Amino acid sequence: MSTDETTRRAWAYLSRVVEPPHTGLRDFVETEGPEAAAAAIRARRLPAPYDALLGPTQARAEIDTAAQDLETAARLGVRLVTPEDEEWPGWQLWSLRAADTVERGGPPLALWVRGPGNLADAATAGIGVIGARNSTSYGEYVTGQLVGGLVEGGWTVVSGGAFGIDGTAHRACLGSGGTTIAVMACGIDVDYPSAHSALFAAIARDGLIVSEYPPGTTAARHRFLTRNRLVAALSTAVVVVEAGRRSGAANTAAWARKLGRPLGAVPGPVTSAMSVGCNRMIADEQAALITGAAALISLAAPDGEGGPNRGPVRTTDALAGDRQLVYEAIPARGAITADEIAVNAGVGVTAVMAALAMLEVDGFVAAVGDGWAIVRD
Amino acid sequence: MSTDETTRRAWAYLSRVVEPPHTGLRDFVETEGPEAAAAAIRARRLPAPYDALLGPTQARAEIDTAAQDLETAARLGVRLVTPEDEEWPGWQLWSLRAADTVERGGPPLALWVRGPGNLADAATAGIGVIGARNSTSYGEYVTGQLVGGLVEGGWTVVSGGAFGIDGTAHRACLGSGGTTIAVMACGIDVDYPSAHSALFAAIARDGLIVSEYPPGTTAARHRFLTRNRLVAALSTAVVVVEAGRRSGAANTAAWARKLGRPLGAVPGPVTSAMSVGCNRMIADEQAALITGAAALISLAAPDGEGGPNRGPVRTTDALAGDRQLVYEAIPARGAITADEIAVNAGVGVTAVMAALAMLEVDGFVAAVGDGWAIVRD
Numbered sequence: 001m002s003t004d005e006t007t008r009r010a011w012a013y014l015s016r017v018v019e020p021p022h023t024g025l026r027d028f029v030e031t032e033g034p035e036a037a038a039a040a041i042r043a044r045r046l047p048a049p050y051d052a053l054l055g056p057t058q059a060r061a062e063i064d065t066a067a068q069d070l071e072t073a074a075r076l077g078v079r080l081v082t083p084e085d086e087e088w089p090g091w092q093l094w095s096l097r098a099a100d101t102v103e104r105g106g107p108p109l110a111l112w113v114r115g116p117g118n119l120a121d122a123a124t125a126g127i128g129v130i131g132a133r134n135s136t137s138y139g140e141y142v143t144g145q146l147v148g149g150l151v152e153g154g155w156t157v158v159s160g161g162a163f164g165i166d167g168t169a170h171r172a173c174l175g176s177g178g179t180t181i182a183v184m185a186c187g188i189d190v191d192y193p194s195a196h197s198a199l200f201a202a203i204a205r206d207g208l209i210v211s212e213y214p215p216g217t218t219a220a221r222h223r224f225l226t227r228n229r230l231v232a233a234l235s236t237a238v239v240v241v242e243a244g245r246r247s248g249a250a251n252t253a254a255w256a257r258k259l260g261r262p263l264g265a266v267p268g269p270v271t272s273a274m275s276v277g278c279n280r281m282i283a284d285e286q287a288a289l290i291t292g293a294a295a296l297i298s299l300a301a302p303d304g305e306g307g308p309n310r311g312p313v314r315t316t317d318a319l320a321g322d323r324q325l326v327y328e329a330i331p332a333r334g335a336i337t338a339d340e341i342a343v344n345a346g347v348g349v350t351a352v353m354a355a356l357a358m359l360e361v362d363g364f365v366a367a368v369g370d371g372w373a374i375v376r377d
Numbered sequence: 378m379s380t381d382e383t384t385r386r387a388w389a390y391l392s393r394v395v396e397p398p399h400t401g402l403r404d405f406v407e408t409e410g411p412e413a414a415a416a417a418i419r420a421r422r423l424p425a426p427y428d429a430l431l432g433p434t435q436a437r438a439e440i441d442t443a444a445q446d447l448e449t450a451a452r453l454g455v456r457l458v459t460p461e462d463e464e465w466p467g468w469q470l471w472s473l474r475a476a477d478t479v480e481r482g483g484p485p486l487a488l489w490v491r492g493p494g495n496l497a498d499a500a501t502a503g504i505g506v507i508g509a510r511n512s513t514s515y516g517e518y519v520t521g522q523l524v525g526g527l528v529e530g531g532w533t534v535v536s537g538g539a540f541g542i543d544g545t546a547h548r549a550c551l552g553s554g555g556t557t558i559a560v561m562a563c564g565i566d567v568d569y570p571s572a573h574s575a576l577f578a579a580i581a582r583d584g585l586i587v588s589e590y591p592p593g594t595t596a597a598r599h600r601f602l603t604r605n606r607l608v609a610a611l612s613t614a615v616v617v618v619e620a621g622r623r624s625g626a627a628n629t630a631a632w633a634r635k636l637g638r639p640l641g642a643v644p645g646p647v648t649s650a651m652s653v654g655c656n657r658m659i660a661d662e663q664a665a666l667i668t669g670a671a672a673l674i675s676l677a678a679p680d681g682e683g684g685p686n687r688g689p690v691r692t693t694d695a696l697a698g699d700r701q702l703v704y705e706a707i708p709a710r711g712a713i714t715a716d717e718i719a720v721n722a723g724v725g726v727t728a729v730m731a732a733l734a735m736l737e738v739d740g741f742v743a744a745v746g747d748g749w750a751i752v753r754d
Contacts, residue, residue: 138646138648141648142647142648266647267644267645267646267647267652267656267659267666268644268645268646268647269515269644269645269646270519270643270644270645270667270668270669271515271518271519275644276668279644279666279668280668282644282659282666283665283666283668283672288660289644289656289659289660289666290647291647291653291656291657291660292647295660
């Protein structure tokens with residue numbers, strides 16, 4: 001077995017050993033690397049503070065279906081994308097680090113991905129188009145109009161693959177020749193809802209299907225809520241086309257706001273139950289009123305920055321702790337050594353090195369000669 | 378002829394001698410009183426700076442149909458309401474003083490009124506419900522719902538008597554047993570649009586019809602714009618139910634904003650041409666999103682203040698010039714003489730007396746013994 005294959009098996013094992021996402025596991029993997037982390041969990045030898053993982057991993061530690069999962073995946077044309085891969089959407093997922101405090105709110109450990117595109121590239125131009133399952137003809141018509149405009153502008157449509165607005169958005173995108181990303185609340189090999197199996201097959205052919213759950217995972221209520229954070233994270237902006245008084249779309253909208261993604265909503269008749277949620281988000285100034293694709297695009301890229309073919313709008317706002325101190329200690333121009341950074345930042349050299357490694361993975365900094373420099377777009 | 382009748386004839390003469398409203402004429406009448414002002418205009422003897430009125434009054438100075446106008450009015454059950462009358466809506470019209478700089482933007486000189494109610498009382502609880510002439514069934518349905526809720530809360534519905542949303546609002550109000558005020562862009566004896574003559578008769582029976590134009594004045598484009606400011610001024614808040622891309626309702630909405638009246642708009646389908654104006658006002662944060670009567674009422678009376686049976690929310694924000702200086706020179710408690718005010722305000726005693734007279738007319742201050750005190754609600 002090649003090193004690469006061993007590593008991939010470790011990731012696959014880790015993706016199933018606890019219900020994802022799990023902050024403690026992710027921290028452990030970031031510190032120890034996937035193979036050592038997987039081995040330690042299997043051997044039940046976890047150093048403090050990672051011994052907290054003993055409980056959560058107990059039930060599944062010895063169930064190793066990694067080889068089988070990767071085989072199933074390969075058969076379906078599914079790949080396991082990890083932070084070590086080029087198409088890992090590090091920028092998009094970065095904002096989730098600040099949500100680590102929310103249960104199952106942090107970044108995913110890894111993502112199972114199906115479809116021809118490069119996930120990071122597609123997500124760079126992603127706009128979330130979401131809404132009620134029991135949509136009306138009004139909502140479906142507006143979704144089609146919006147998506148048509150987004151595709152024309154080169155944007156990717158991100159949604160949740162559900163009935164109603166989600167499905168309409170994916171279909172309209174494929175129909176317009178655009179790229180769409182469906183983020184699943186179940187294993188990537190599970191068609192949920194099953195009535196959308198043809199749609200999922202079409203997305204797998206021309207777009208991308210993404211799940212943080214290992215193959216075979218069934219859809220469950222808590223997984224929809226967990227999935228919603230990824231729809232928001234993989235989007236530059238999110239629009240809610242229709243939403244009832246209590247709608248799952250409101251949860252995705254809340255994630256968009258928490259992650260600093262501009263949120264829009266399409267207004268609708270005050271007589272329509274399916275526009276109550278949208279009208280309320282607008283009235284409460286939680287969402288901008290969106291009347292068409294142009295308004296949505298300028299919400300996503302107010303200065304014409306970011307979006308298709310322009311690279312992501314990189315933000316360092318989400319940097320926290322040592323990473324923030326270290327990042328800010330590096331001059332805007334030129335390189336600086338880790339020792340100098342330690343002095344500037346008032347952070348120990350070991351911590352500086354750890355922070356630099358993370359910052360490098362996420363593309364904020366790059367090693368230049370013996371030192372480190374800010375990465376410029 | 379009694380003094381009262383002489384005065385009334387002077388007001389009637391002045392109401393026709395120039396196209397109302399006219400700031401110069403109003404200032405002259407406020408300074409000289411209606412009889413002296415009318416006599417001076419008739420005699421073409423106008424002291425500076427009022428000689429500026431010579432031009433505008435030239436054409437009509439010698440056409441005195443005052444007696445005839447008052448006769449016509451009496452026959453139709455119309456009365457001429459002036460700032461000297463108890464039902465003069467002084468508070469509501471006060472805000473227009475700040476708009477004197479806008480052509481035909483200042484307060485009216487006098488108002489021709491028809492109907493059983495007391496105009497000042499009715500306007501205290503007034504909410505403007507306006508919108509497109511070519512309304513849709515959606516807009517008409519929502520108007521009915523809104524107005525029903527307003528009437529239940531004891532509010533008066535103010536509108537412009539036009540086709541579409543205006544007419545629907547008046548009708549819904551009468552149908553719910555409420556009080557409605559129609560502000561006309563023509564003489565009060567002219568039914569414009571003529572298809573609304575039955576509606577106007579019903580309003581005259583149970584509500585109030587108001588016009589600043591003397592009897593017989595025909596509707597004209599500039600009079601609609603001029604009328605719109607009165608719809609806004611006589612309303613505590615204004616809601617636009619439907620408005621196209623270019624709508625007269627946008628002009629009334631602009632007046633509401635200029636006069637500091639909270640403005641609301643009902644969202645509608647982004648696919649409806651008649652909701653384009655409303656959605657845009659909401660998107661541009663010019664209007665609050667209104668989904669029903671409760672939202673509209675809390676827009677009009679955010680702290681439960683003002684509105685029906687609670688008296689108007691008096692505002693001194695619109696006070697300007699000497700009036701503001703004089704008002705602010707009076708202590709919050711206790712009385713103070715005009716001489717003391719002059720010293721405090723740094724304004725000459727004559728100007729102080731003039732300002733006090735105006736402030737008293739509008740109910741901001743009251744004479745107490747030898748001095749003046751702030752009027753408290």
